[in-house]
Amino acid sequence: MIHQYKNNGYNIVMDVASGSVHVVDDVVYDAVAIIKKSLNDLEKPEKLKDELRRQIADELVLASYETDEIQEALDEIQMLIDDEELFTKDIYQEYVTDFKKRKTVVKALCLHIAHDCNLGCKYCFAEEGEYHGRRALMSFEVGKKALDFLIANSGNRRNLEVDFFGGEPLMNWEVVRHLVEYGRSQEESHGKKFRFTLTTNGMLLNDEIMEFCNQEMSNVVLSLDGRREINDFMRPTRNGKGSSYDIIVPKFQKFAKSRKGKDYYVRGTFTRHNLDFSQDVKHFADLGFDQMSMEPVVAPSQEPYAIREEDLPQIMEEYDKLALEYIKRKKEGKGFHFFHFNIDLSQGPCVAKRLSGCGSGTEYLAVTPWGDFYPCHQFVGREEFRMGSVDDGILRTDIQDEFKLCNVYAKEKCRECFARFYCSGGCAANAYNFHGQITDAYEIGCEMQKKRIECSIMIQAALNDEIGQ
Numbered sequence: 001m002i003h004q005y006k007n008n009g010y011n012i013v014m015d016v017a018s019g020s021v022h023v024v025d026d027v028v029y030d031a032v033a034i035i036k037k038s039l040n041d042l043e044k045p046e047k048l049k050d051e052l053r054r055q056i057a058d059e060l061v062l063a064s065y066e067t068d069e070i071q072e073a074l075d076e077i078q079m080l081i082d083d084e085e086l087f088t089k090d091i092y093q094e095y096v097t098d099f100k101k102r103k104t105v106v107k108a109l110c111l112h113i114a115h116d117c118n119l120g121c122k123y124c125f126a127e128e129g130e131y132h133g134r135r136a137l138m139s140f141e142v143g144k145k146a147l148d149f150l151i152a153n154s155g156n157r158r159n160l161e162v163d164f165f166g167g168e169p170l171m172n173w174e175v176v177r178h179l180v181e182y183g184r185s186q187e188e189s190h191g192k193k194f195r196f197t198l199t200t201n202g203m204l205l206n207d208e209i210m211e212f213c214n215q216e217m218s219n220v221v222l223s224l225d226g227r228r229e230i231n232d233f234m235r236p237t238r239n240g241k242g243s244s245y246d247i248i249v250p251k252f253q254k255f256a257k258s259r260k261g262k263d264y265y266v267r268g269t270f271t272r273h274n275l276d277f278s279q280d281v282k283h284f285a286d287l288g289f290d291q292m293s294m295e296p297v298v299a300p301s302q303e304p305y306a307i308r309e310e311d312l313p314q315i316m317e318e319y320d321k322l323a324l325e326y327i328k329r330k331k332e333g334k335g336f337h338f339f340h341f342n343i344d345l346s347q348g349p350c351v352a353k354r355l356s357g358c359g360s361g362t363e364y365l366a367v368t369p370w371g372d373f374y375p376c377h378q379f380v381g382r383e384e385f386r387m388g389s390v391d392d393g394i395l396r397t398d399i400q401d402e403f404k405l406c407n408v409y410a411k412e413k414c415r416e417c418f419a420r421f422y423c424s425g426g427c428a429a430n431a432y433n434f435h436g437q438i439t440d441a442y443e444i445g446c447e448m449q450k451k452r453i454e455c456s457i458m459i460q461a462a463l464n465d466e467i468g469q
Helices: 026-038 050-062 067-082 093-100 140-152 169-190 207-216 228-234 244-259 278-286 309-331 351-356 397-404 428-435 443-468
Strands: 002-007 010-015 020-024 108-112 159-165 193-200 217-223 263-270 291-296 364-367 372-374
Touching (some): 002 026, 020 026, 050 067, 140 169, 159 169, 169 193, 244 263, 278 291, 309 443
Parallel strands (some): 217 263, 263 291
Antiparallel strands (some): 002 010
16 A cells, blocks of 8 residues: 655655655656556556556656656666565555464553542543542552552563553552552562653642652653643633642643653643644743643534544644644754654554554553553443453453454554554544444544654654755
């Protein structure tokens, strides 16, 4: 499968199956389009036969290309075909069944350390931390059992991941701290290494917590939606008094500086109220943050803040604006990392990523404050997806098996999508929420993902051009 597009003056040709990306001149770009049309999307012509070459040449002559440049372009295309970098066959589908027969090992847990929150975010899928249930804080005993479960069910895997999540995890800070200490005490005897992360709204951050996180947390996610007026509109305090922006931004700036090279990122959510979200990302950078993401809200269309199909043209323009700003600041030595523009094009998506996606329900589980297992944090509170508990282990292996088979080849909407190996089919929870099954796809999210991938590849082309000059 071939995907072609033009962005910021670059002609880009993607060979989807191999992951190869080519920045080409106009004649090669147009020739590839003719070949693609002539072959009715057959994935790999072994040779550009004389008849096909003549057909391509005739069409390109009509487009005012010279004979010599046409022949040179066709020779270049043939070389790429021979090198398995263009019109390659998708060989991965035949491995899906065998890949899914592998014994499942759990490598990551999302610990819902607090089903409670001190902000009243209007778009919160967790219902201000309650997750369709009740407010609760995880006890140390439940958390300890969860870590023991992870160790026991991780097989030979050495590196394990634990994310402290909520609600707001800092509302249960002492349990967080004791669980980290317990995890560290188990590493040597079990041959494991924990990678702890924390997601926080920052309201309760203090110097002691920052110091502990800098010692123990591999990554911290800092929730902020951008400009003061945008953030405070969607992320008000629970009592409606004061500006959450004014409370947390100075703390986040101090925390980010104190990380000293360790991972963190500022994570925002944009809604229909700030479709000019590139301005919020620029605001993050102007505040001194250099690692960030801005996620589109996912909500039913009847919500006033929900993103709708008619918003997509403006959103696409915003991603283009952001990509150009990203390049500009990089060239000026004031660059930042934007999560959705970070794509490694040197090797393409790995086989495991192509075939297993995010790993929810199999390699990755969410744990409620009382110890129930769910496929991921977005399924928490939906009783039909309760898989077991820290006391009983995994009881619903049928749910596990269903998620094992959730991949791009099981999703009809993904089969002809150029982005399928980069997103691995997208979010199962979003698919379920909008269509009632995890093997469907959330179309608005898909369109945004495809645009982000196109922008990120263009960025790589532009930055490589700068290096080559």
